[in-house]
Amino acid sequence: MRAVRLTIVERRAPAPEHVELMVDAKDLAGRLVPGQFLHVAAGGTLRRPLSVSRVEGARLGMLFRVVGAGTAWLAERDVGETVDVMGPLGQGYPPPPPGPLALVGGGVGIPPLFFYAQRWPDAALSVLLGARDHDSLIMVDDFRGLGLRPGLCTDDGSRGKRGRVTGLLRDWFLEHPDGSVMACGPAPMLHEVARLTAAAGRPAWLGFEQRMGCGVGACLACVVPGAPGGDRVWYRVCTDGPVFARETLYGEGRP
Amino acid sequence: MTPVADLTARVGEIVLPNPVLAASGTFGFGPEYQSFVEMSRLGGIAVKGVAVEPWPGNPPPRVWETPSGLLNSIGLQNPGVEAFIRDDLPFLRALGVVLVVNVIGHTVDEYRRVSERLARESGIAALEVNISCPNIKEGGMQFGHDPERAFEVVRAVVETAGRPVWVKLSPNTDRVLEVGEAARSAGAAALSAINTLVGMAIDLDLRRPALGGGSGGLSGPAIRPVGVRVVYEVSRRIGLPVVGMGGIETARDALEYLMAGASAVMVGTATFGRPDAMTRVIDELPDALRQYGFASVAEAVGAAHPRGRTLEGAPDEY
Numbered sequence: 001m002r003a004v005r006l007t008i009v010e011r012r013a014p015a016p017e018h019v020e021l022m023v024d025a026k027d028l029a030g031r032l033v034p035g036q037f038l039h040v041a042a043g044g045t046l047r048r049p050l051s052v053s054r055v056e057g058a059r060l061g062m063l064f065r066v067v068g069a070g071t072a073w074l075a076e077r078d079v080g081e082t083v084d085v086m087g088p089l090g091q092g093y094p095p096p097p098p099g100p101l102a103l104v105g106g107g108v109g110i111p112p113l114f115f116y117a118q119r120w121p122d123a124a125l126s127v128l129l130g131a132r133d134h135d136s137l138i139m140v141d142d143f144r145g146l147g148l149r150p151g152l153c154t155d156d157g158s159r160g161k162r163g164r165v166t167g168l169l170r171d172w173f174l175e176h177p178d179g180s181v182m183a184c185g186p187a188p189m190l191h192e193v194a195r196l197t198a199a200a201g202r203p204a205w206l207g208f209e210q211r212m213g214c215g216v217g218a219c220l221a222c223v224v225p226g227a228p229g230g231d232r233v234w235y236r237v238c239t240d241g242p243v244f245a246r247e248t249l250y251g252e253g254r255p
Numbered sequence: 256m257t258p259v260a261d262l263t264a265r266v267g268e269i270v271l272p273n274p275v276l277a278a279s280g281t282f283g284f285g286p287e288y289q290s291f292v293e294m295s296r297l298g299g300i301a302v303k304g305v306a307v308e309p310w311p312g313n314p315p316p317r318v319w320e321t322p323s324g325l326l327n328s329i330g331l332q333n334p335g336v337e338a339f340i341r342d343d344l345p346f347l348r349a350l351g352v353v354l355v356v357n358v359i360g361h362t363v364d365e366y367r368r369v370s371e372r373l374a375r376e377s378g379i380a381a382l383e384v385n386i387s388c389p390n391i392k393e394g395g396m397q398f399g400h401d402p403e404r405a406f407e408v409v410r411a412v413v414e415t416a417g418r419p420v421w422v423k424l425s426p427n428t429d430r431v432l433e434v435g436e437a438a439r440s441a442g443a444a445a446l447s448a449i450n451t452l453v454g455m456a457i458d459l460d461l462r463r464p465a466l467g468g469g470s471g472g473l474s475g476p477a478i479r480p481v482g483v484r485v486v487y488e489v490s491r492r493i494g495l496p497v498v499g500m501g502g503i504e505t506a507r508d509a510l511e512y513l514m515a516g517a518s519a520v521m522v523g524t525a526t527f528g529r530p531d532a533m534t535r536v537i538d539e540l541p542d543a544l545r546q547y548g549f550a551s552v553a554e555a556v557g558a559a560h561p562r563g564r565t566l567e568g569a570p571d572e573y
Contacts, residue, residue, distance in 0.1 A: 001290040003530060045475050046320045046527055070320065086291065086530065211316040213327070214527050216291065218283030220303075220332045221318040233311045234332065239287075 003041075004028070005082040009059060016135045018108075019075040020053060020063035023083060029055045033092030034116035035184070035207050035243040038062060039215035041084035042070030049089075049212045049222075049238070050074075051184075053111035053139070054118055063111040063138065089215055090242050093182050093205050096123035100176040104169050104193055106185025107131045107138075112207055113184055114139045117146055126172060126179075127151065130165025130189070134158035166192040173200050183207065184243075187224075194250045204246040210237040227251030260541040261551035264298060264519040266496045267419055267444040269380050271298040271353055271519055273537050274552050275509065278500050278523030279303055279357035279383060279423070280329065284343035285350070291530035296537060299353035301447075301521060302343070304385050306359050307368045309335040313390060314467035319456045324475030324502075325524050326454050328468030330390045331359050336372045348378035355421065357383045358412060359395060363404075367411040374417040382416050384409055384443075386434075387425030387450035389472045399425035399450075402437035409441035419444035421498065424489065426481055427453050435493040447498040447521065448489055449482045474524040476502040483515045490516025491560055504532060506539035513552060514559040 010022035032052055039047040040062065048070045053063035066075045077083060093116055101123055103113040110129055117125055127150035131137040137159050143150045151168045152160025161168070166189060173179060173196065183193040184207035197204035213221035217239035224241070226232045227250055235241060235249065264274035276299035282288060284302050294300070312332025319326045334342065339356075347354050356379050360366035366384065373379060386399035386408055398404045405422070413420050422438040424431055426449040435446050451472025456465040464470070482501025490497040499517030503509050504525040512520045525532035540552075549555040 003291070041528060044320050044528075045323065045325045045524060046318065068320075211318050213318045213325075214281070214283075214287070216283075216287045216530075218287035218303075219281060219318070219327075219527065220283075220312060220329050221315070221327065223312070223315050223317065223332075 001086070003084055003086045006085050007082050008077055008079050011077070011079055014063065015138050017066050018063065018138055019066065020061050021074070021077060021083065022056070022059050022061050025055075025058055025060040028088065029058055029060045032060065032088045034119050035092030035112050036088040036090050037242060038085045038087035039089055039212075040074065043073035044070055046070065046213060047086065047215060048074065049215060051112040052115050054115050054142070061111075065108040086215060090238055091240070093207070093243050096120050097180045097203060100124045100126065100179040102126045102128055102169060102172050102176070102179055102181045104128045104165055104181055104183040104185070105130070106165055106189040107136050109185030109189075109207060109209070110139050113182060114142050116182060117143060117148060121146065126176070128165050128168040128172060130154065130168070130185075132156065164192070165189065166196060169193065169196055173202070178202070180204065194246050197246060198250065205243050206246060206249070207243045208237050208241050212238055214238070224249060260544040260549065261553070262537070262540060264552050266421075266498060266518050269353065269419060273298040273540070274513065274519040275533050275536050275540075276301055276353070276355065276498070276519060276521045277526070277533060278521035279355070279385070281523035281526055284339065285347045286343075288526070288530060293534050294350050294352060296534050297352050298519060298537070299355055299380070300347065300350075301355040301357055301383055302347065303333055304331045304357040304359035304388065305333055305336050305339045305369055306331065307336055307365045307372070309333065309338065316465060316467050319465040319471070321454070321456060321473065322477060324473050324477035325527070326456055326466060326471040326473055327451070328390045328466040328471035330468055331388055331395070333359070336369050340372070340376055344376060344378065353380045354378060355381045355383050357385050357423070359385045359388065363407050363411050366408050367415055370412040370415040374415055379418060381419040381421050381444070382412060383421040383423050383447055384412050385423050385450070387423050389425070389427060389451060389453045389470070390468055396425050396427060399434055400428040400430060402430060402433040405434045406437040406441045409438045409443050413442035421445040421447050423450055424448040424485065425450050426485055431485055432488060432492055435489050435495070439493050439495050443495060445496040445498060445518070446489055446493065447500065448485045449478070449501045452478055452481060474501070476504060478502050479508060483511055486512055486517050487515040487559065490557060503536065506536050506543040509536050509540060510543050510547065510555060513555040514557070516557045516560060518556050
């Protein structure tokens with residue numbers, strides 16, 4: 001596997017502070033598992049790990065929020081320019097288990113779940129999306145385009161229900177006690193998803209984000225803690241994750 | 256036809272096919288980068304620091320990008336020497352690349368025990384004693400700022416290693432020459448310089464230091480002039496070969512270190528941005544040598560040193 005240069009074929013601005021770069025991905029698009037990431041050169045010392053938001057034929061999308069110098073540099077790239085990409089890297093989400101499945105996305109954690117919904121059109125999917133405000137609640141229309149009807153909420157109530165997406169998940173479990181969960185979002189959201197799914201005795205896979213160095217497991221920068229008393233103190237988001245089965249990080253008990 | 260430049264590098268008795276090694280801490284324990292780097296082409300690999308027992312390392316976030324650089328606070332997370340020997344050393348041996356094992360400890364005895372244990376293993380060219388990591392509370396850099404303690408650590412490793420011992424110097428002290436001299440008198444075969452510079456960044460959103468460990472070590476092109484200066488001084492005044500590092504991204508950067516007095520160089524942070532950084536330096540080094548009038552790496556080593564001045568006669572610039 002080598003770092004490759006992919007040509008930007010479309011640049012979208014789906015919401016304020018959010019950019020989606022569509023690139024001509026050659027052979028890479030077909031090898032991607034939803035939840036895996038691409039490590040993208042961003043004009044400075046470190047690459048930026050970006051999830052894949054969608055695959056359309058030989059094109060793939062990377063939808064990110066502009067949060068610092070690296071993502072600002074990437075946001076300024078335009079059609080016809082190339083981006084330098086390593087990947088696909090890391091462990092993605094497993095195929096849908098039997099029974100109902102909720103995709104639970106928070107903010108910029110939403111894109112890999114859209115790719116998941118796109119990849120598994122026949123799964124019995126429910127989609128629950130949350131963000132801090134209206135503008136950060138991204139990809140709603142994309143999910144609708146797949147015939148799905150996402151449940152929506154925002155911290156400030158500016159779109160959907162006021163509250164956290166984990167509140168929607170709690171309600172969902174009342175109607176789907178045999179359900180499973182694929183989640184991606186900020187760590188506090190994932191902790192609550194872990195707590196809820198453990199309490200329901202149902203499986204969950206959690207997609208984490210962390211400040212990352214090498215992207216291949218060498219530098220040990222992007223760690224998240226394992227379960228107390230578990231096999232390992234830390235797990236690497238880049239190679240052990242970014243998607244973890246709940247038990248890996250939270251143990252068999254109830255977090 | 257122009258003759259091909261001779262890239263052979265010598266660090267004491269160790270002969271390298273080229274002068275470019277992977278820097279400790281940036282290249283894991285070997286296999287992580289194998290999909291992206293032509294490992295067999297490297298001049299050598301310095302693996303991540305190994306302690307006598309597993310170390311957990313520091314809380315995340317552990318990296319933070321800075322202008323032309325990188326702050327890290329990994330905290331020397333490692334699986335311990337037994338796990339290293341069992342899980343990683345067979346792979347590294349099979350590569351056939353010059354292997355340098357970085358050794359860390361909280362106490363002189365911990366350094367000695369790692370060295371003793373590794374002495375029973377084949378396939379290791381040298382140990383690199385890390386007395387310069389800024390990210391741990393006890394040991395590490397404390398030894399690297401005190402010539403007497405540096406002497407104790409290095410002597411303990413030299414007595415037990417059964418192979419050449421390199422000593423990695425800290426730039427975070429005004430006593431680097433004294434520490435280098437202590438390492439020499441304790442029996443070190445070479446010095447490596449520099450480790451990272453202590454620094455800090457603040458996360459404006461969170462109103463606290465950006466790194467989980469608080470402060471961290473700065474690496475990358477931002478520190479190259481610091482590294483070049485330390486290599487220049489140490490190589491002139493200590494009388495040991497020096498392996499130079501700090502911000503090397505290109506063959507010209509490597510040549511700068513060679514001319515400053517480095518016998519070989521290490522590339523670290525650049526690999527994160529470009530996994531092929533080391534092999535690119537190797538590929539481009541013959542042209543860079545030729546462009547500046549050198550037929551070999553050996554000719555370039557120390558070429559920037561003043562001519563005709565003895566060690567004693569050198570001005571005390573430190």
